Amino acid sequence: MPSRSTTHDLSRIAIAMDTWTRPFWEAADRERLVVPRCGRCGHYRWPPGPFCPQCHSQETEWVDPGRGRIYSFTVLSRPPATEGGEPELSVPTLVRFADAGGTLLLGSLADAPIAAIAIDAPVTIGWAQAANTRVPIFHLA
Amino acid sequence: MSETAIVGVGATPYYFRGQSRPQTLFELIGKASLAAVADAGLDITDIDGMAFYATGFEPGAIVEMLGIPELNFSSVVSSFGGGSAGILDLAAMAVQSGRAKAVLCIGACQQAENRYGAALAGMAPTPDGEWRRTADLRGPGEALALLARRHMHVYGTRREAFGEVVMASRAYAATRPEALRRKPLSLDEYMAAPMLADPLCRLDFCLETDGALAFVVTSAERARDLPQKPVYIAASAHGGEREWGRSFFWLNMPDSHFTTAGGEHTARRLFAQAGIAPADIDVALLYDHFSPLVVMQLEDYGFCPRGEGGPFVESGAIRMDGSLPVNPHGGHLSEAYVIGMTHIREAVEQLRGTAVNQIPDARHAIVSGGPAPIPMSGAILRS
Numbered sequence: 001m002p003s004r005s006t007t008h009d010l011s012r013i014a015i016a017m018d019t020w021t022r023p024f025w026e027a028a029d030r031e032r033l034v035v036p037r038c039g040r041c042g043h044y045r046w047p048p049g050p051f052c053p054q055c056h057s058q059e060t061e062w063v064d065p066g067r068g069r070i071y072s073f074t075v076l077s078r079p080p081a082t083e084g085g086e087p088e089l090s091v092p093t094l095v096r097f098a099d100a101g102g103t104l105l106l107g108s109l110a111d112a113p114i115a116a117i118a119i120d121a122p123v124t125i126g127w128a129q130a131a132n133t134r135v136p137i138f139h140l141a
Numbered sequence: 142m143s144e145t146a147i148v149g150v151g152a153t154p155y156y157f158r159g160q161s162r163p164q165t166l167f168e169l170i171g172k173a174s175l176a177a178v179a180d181a182g183l184d185i186t187d188i189d190g191m192a193f194y195a196t197g198f199e200p201g202a203i204v205e206m207l208g209i210p211e212l213n214f215s216s217v218v219s220s221f222g223g224g225s226a227g228i229l230d231l232a233a234m235a236v237q238s239g240r241a242k243a244v245l246c247i248g249a250c251q252q253a254e255n256r257y258g259a260a261l262a263g264m265a266p267t268p269d270g271e272w273r274r275t276a277d278l279r280g281p282g283e284a285l286a287l288l289a290r291r292h293m294h295v296y297g298t299r300r301e302a303f304g305e306v307v308m309a310s311r312a313y314a315a316t317r318p319e320a321l322r323r324k325p326l327s328l329d330e331y332m333a334a335p336m337l338a339d340p341l342c343r344l345d346f347c348l349e350t351d352g353a354l355a356f357v358v359t360s361a362e363r364a365r366d367l368p369q370k371p372v373y374i375a376a377s378a379h380g381g382e383r384e385w386g387r388s389f390f391w392l393n394m395p396d397s398h399f400t401t402a403g404g405e406h407t408a409r410r411l412f413a414q415a416g417i418a419p420a421d422i423d424v425a426l427l428y429d430h431f432s433p434l435v436v437m438q439l440e441d442y443g444f445c446p447r448g449e450g451g452p453f454v455e456s457g458a459i460r461m462d463g464s465l466p467v468n469p470h471g472g473h474l475s476e477a478y479v480i481g482m483t484h485i486r487e488a489v490e491q492l493r494g495t496a497v498n499q500i501p502d503a504r505h506a507i508v509s510g511g512p513a514p515i516p517m518s519g520a521i522l523r524s
Contacts, residue, residue, distance in 0.1 A: 010275060013275070014266075015266075015271050017268050046393050053383075071291070071399075072288070074340075075336070075339035076277065076283060076337070076338050077337060090277045092276035092283065092287070106275070107276050108275065119291070
């Protein structure tokens with residue numbers, strides 16, 4: 001088994017967007033991570049949607065969520081990318097942003113030593129290229 | 142409210158994925174439906190209502206196929222496993238309201254082309270689900286692995302607990318002729334199985350199978366004139382609470398719900414409706430698509446305190462001679478997977494007193510729908 005995680009091939013994934021998720025991806029394409037916060041009451045909502053579930057305002061501010069830590073993760077065994085190669089370990093990870101109302105962002109934990117991955121470990125944000133936008137990935141800080 | 146009862150059960154054999162061919166899905170549904178009606182001592186023309194779990198079972202096609210003269214009620218519980226036991230709620234509502242006199246409840250799956258295990262990858266991309274794709278989560282088990290890991294982190298739950306759920310299901314399946322995985326399993330064998338979605342190994346994932354089941358629900362009054370011992374629907378519910386929401390499709394549950402199976406709301410409603418407590422349940426049929434979710438449901442339904450599901454199962458509590466036998470038919474892990482329907486069948490067999498692994502004097506059984514996006518569902522049945 002490999003000792004480090006591998007991010008799956010994102011290059012052929014065309015991200016579907018709508019009115020309410022597009023600002024996230026447009027910022028991501030400029031390598032900026034932002035999350036939606038209610039413009040009236042300040043409640044963070046996720047995923048992005050048309051209403052604040054607390055006050056029903058549609059005003060939305062897109063803000064930097066600050067530093068995140070691993071909330072949970074799994075380690076998936078994926079078939080080798082090339083015939084006869086080693087299987088690859090893909091690590092879907094939920095990162096919690098305490099300063100953004102506890103928003104939990106899902107993404108791939110890239111190139112991390114498997115033995116070092118742990119709940120509460122701090123992460124930094126990196127970027128990978130999907131078919132139509134850049135997308136956030138995580139690195140162990 | 143007037144009482145309702147399950148008076149007939151029908152099932153096809155269970156098949157490993159794809160092996161039900163060349164029968165069609167509607168053929169399987171037809172066989173289960175005719176068997177259920179015969180078991181109830183009724184004629185198919187007595188059926189005037191239908192309740193389905195999940196989409197794809199067009200009632201129009203079924204009434205034509207089976208020659209049912211008219212339907213006065215037809216409804217479907219949506220969702221992805223969570224609503225399966227909700228068919229009993231729909232059927233009870235239809236009978237209690239007088240909309241229909243005899244409701245046929247149907248659940249079936251045929252996974253030749255459409256594997257539920259990769260269900261997330263098979264869905265058309267939607268804007269609110271794209272983070273799953275960037276994270277590489279392709280199936281429900283992969284997503285629910287994050288809940289299992291968090292449960293281990295917060296409560297110290299061990300893989301031995303998940304293994305015990307699987308081993309218990311195998312021990313039950315050993316004597317169940319319908320079961321597809323009947324070879325006993327040791328802890329060493331469990332621990333040696335390949336990891337698929339750490340902390341879930343291959344054996345923590347349920348079987349991928351084909352089959353159809355059908356149930357006939359009518360009024361308690363009418364049930365008393367029919368040949369089978371009535372199994373009364375003491376409580377039924379479908380719905381759920383905001384914090385659980387889209388659950389593993391969304392993975393944004395607050396701390397209070399992330400390490401649950403989302404069933405607390407259903408549990409509260411069921412026990413209030415039935416007027417009994419968890420200690421009154423003799424046998425639990427808990428939706429076991431993935432073994433850790435059985436541990437969490439035991440907590441949700443109040444069979445043990447929150448966080449103690451691991452030690453509870455490791456104590457042997459869910460075995461035949463334990464305080465709460467769970468899935469004595471072998472469940473989805475070892476008997477067959479037909480989206481929760483096999484659990485309803487086992488509840489009925491236990492309460493009729495005809496189960497293969499009969500719990501002595503079983504009087505109350507609980508059946509849960511799968512931990513999945515809302516609607517969640519469940520039922521308490523009694524003899």
